[in-house]
Amino acid sequence: MKIGVLAVQGAFIEHEKALSTLGISHFEIRQSKDLLTSFDGLILPGGESTVMGKLLRDLKLFAPLKQEIEAGLPVFGTCAGLILLSKTIAEDETVHFGTLNVTTKRNAYGRQLGSFKTFSNFKGIGSIPMTFIRAPYIEAVHDKTEILATVNHHIVAARNRTQLGTAFHPELTEDVSVHQYFIDMIKENTFEGAS
DSSP: OOOEEESSSSSSSHHHHHHHHOEEEEEOOOOOOGSSOOSSSEEEEESSSHHHHHHHHHTOHHHHHHHHHHHHEEEEEEEEHHHHHHEETTTTOOOOSEEEEEEEEETTTTTTEEEEEEEETTTTTTEEEEESSOOOOEEEEEETTTEEEEEEEEEEEEEEETTEESSSSSGGGSSOHHHHHHHHHHHHHHHHHHO
């Protein structure tokens, strides 16, 4: 198994460390030629979604990655990565990949709560540490999207088949259980694809 980590901006190194802890092979996606490498899953890190969206297009990564995601490539987006995946962004006409059936509110917690840490339950895992940095939250889920975690009545993690999005940064804690959850998703997808 090999995971591609989008490495054009944001907290990609921390995701790589989490994958290394789990013994999962990975590589950085920085330019279009990197997509020639075969990979089983994609991580879209936190960062600045507007900048990331622009760089994805400028570097000719956007269209091929969107095509892969729409074809069923397992993808995990954290914070800005969640925004990149979201079908709609509240009070914003911008759409990036638009493949995860959720409506996400950017910078949802406001300045005074711009960054905070908490523990909350993640479906299938249990209570885990969650780090929020000027985070969005998921305002609504659509179709068959499953809510995986909430904090203060706000949705902070959701999954739709091969797509996983979190408003928090699991890569900024020592707990790698959400990354393991994503790896298990990839294994499920590989098994289903083989049947």
